[in-house]
Amino acid sequence: MNAKxxxxxxxxxxxxxxxxxxxxxxxxxxxxxxxxxxYHDLLGMYYANWGHRFIFLNNRLDxxxxxxxxxxxxxxxxxxxxLARESLQEFNLFQMNxxxxxxxxxxxxxxxxxNDDVYERLQEGCDIPALAKEQNVNINLLLIKLxxxxxxxxxxxxxxxxxxxxxxxxxx
Numbered sequence: 001m002n003a004k005x006x007x008x009x010x011x012x013x014x015x016x017x018x019x020x021x022x023x024x025x026x027x028x029x030x031x032x033x034x035x036x037x038x039y040h041d042l043l044g045m046y047y048a049n050w051g052h053r054f055i056f057l058n059n060r061l062d063x064x065x066x067x068x069x070x071x072x073x074x075x076x077x078x079x080x081x082x083l084a085r086e087s088l089q090e091f092n093l094f095q096m097n098x099x100x101x102x103x104x105x106x107x108x109x110x111x112x113x114x115n116d117d118v119y120e121r122l123q124e125g126c127d128i129p130a131l132a133k134e135q136n137v138n139i140n141l142l143l144i145k146l147x148x149x150x151x152x153x154x155x156x157x158x159x160x161x162x163x164x165x166x167x168x169x170x171x172x
Contacts, residue, residue, distance in 0.1 A: 003151035010110030061169030109145035
């Protein structure tokens with residue numbers, strides 16, 4: 001999926017929440033979000049079958065990570081629902097060598113961060129680590145956002161130094 005299509009799908013989902021709130025978006029899309037304490041290394045998982053859609057989230061994650069994982073799983077709902085119909089599908093979060101994971105990450109970046117806000121802060125001289133902190137996202141998700149914005153035509157020179165396995169390092 002190209003950056004424009006991913007951005008447009010995310011914008012449609014964003015119409016369900018004025019605050020870039022993934023929980024409101026999931027509710028508006030009719031996705032049941034279930035929080036569980038018993039997940040050890042699992043951050044989140046998406047499942048769809050029999051007309052029902054579920055996102056399972058690790059309740060031991062902090063608010064910032066829960067928000068990012070939920071946005072990522074909504075990306076799977078909007079982009080890859082057909083892959084999760086046969087069985088529970090555990091997607092490997094932020095695995096960049098997987099097309100489905102990169103697309104879900106790109107979608108999440110659009111759900112959580114506004115292009116114009118990000119671009120304006122960069123033009124004001126805000127550096128990438130500070131901007132990630134302001135946006136309440138991991139720096140690697142911000143780098144994906146910047147790659148997407150560059151593909152959409154924003155005048156950006158995006159460093160290609162993100163850690164493609166940063167979600168694997170999170171422990172709940």
